[in-house]
Amino acid sequence: MHPSTVVVRSRRKGMLVNRFPALCSEPNGKVVANRFGRAQAWEMWTLECIGDKVALRSHHGKYLTAKKDGSVVATQSKARSWEKWTMENAPGSDGYIITFKSCHGKYLCADDGHFLNVGVGNVVRADRDARGEWEQWTLSTPDDVPLVRTDIISAVGAAGCAGALGTAGALALTPAVAGALGFTAQGITAGSAAAGMMSAAALAEGGGVAAGSTVATLQAVGATGAGALAGTALAGTICAAAIPVASTVGLVVWGGVVATRSFLDNPLKKKPPPGKWLLGTEEGVNNVLFYEFQDEPAAVRAFDDVKTARVLFNRKHEEVRSGGWNGESVKTIRNVAKGH
Structure with a gap:
């Protein structure tokens, strides 16, 4: 690959x-x-x-x-x-x-x-x-595994310039991106960008890779392995239980279930201060709940998976998108989010 x-x-x-x-x-x-x-x-x-x-x-x-x-x-x-x-x-x-x-x-x-x-x-x-x-x-x-634009540009740039990314930039990369470059828990993948970066670094440094260098840092990040991603947004955290929809009957049952219960953890009755991504839902008449997320991929996954009326807010708590069949519920969420 x-x-x-x-x-x-x-x-x-x-x-x-x-x-x-x-x-x-x-x-x-x-x-x-x-x-x-x-x-x-x-x-x-x-x-x-x-x-x-x-x-x-x-x-x-x-x-x-x-x-x-x-x-x-x-x-x-x-x-x-x-x-x-x-x-x-x-x-x-x-x-x-x-x-x-x-x-x-x-x-x-x-x-x-x-x-x-x-x-x-x-x-x-x-x-x-x-x-x-x-x-x-x-x-x-x-x-x-979801990628954020700045991370993938950094990763591709690192591959293209054969190790000139810099340690600070390397530390910003997630284990998933480092792994995509070829820095894995099993070592550096032959024929990958990581191998090319290591070769270039070795030539520049007289035959070895210096501790603390970009290559060494990336390998340390990649060596955390896929296990380190378990339960994180980058592992594709899905905050809603998947209910198969194989028929019209299944769809009706599924819609009824998600309309009356939440599949998300740690609901908040009041909107928290800005700083994290936020999903607002109405679960029952005028029962507006909010859920915080550390990053955008996790918040977007939750928005996609939950089928009740919902509104997604970014870190500044600006509305990004809304969904659900009940437009009045969406209006209620917005009003509560505004403090009305």
């Missing part, structure tokens, strides 16, 4: 599917975002940093291209201007939810699926001026 391999998922859900489709490049260069479930080879991309831009190279070795007419393909073998994208945080996001802006100033969009999201992502275009839900994406490792 290439160390900078990522999965790019749209924030548009499929019909009755609590999953988000992955961006996919077919062998003929057609690009879609309609593949659900665990990412396969065609849904994996190599993220490259080119100055302040990024490029996405498909499994077939072709770059994601935005044409002037807004169409998107993956047919070019070199990253020129049309293959370079500006990766931005989505409104209110810390960088877990992102957008891609083409050199033509338009945003990448997972289109189609206009009726009940049937056929979502059958068309991918870069022709939108706004950054709404259809233009929002997330990055993750091939194992679906």
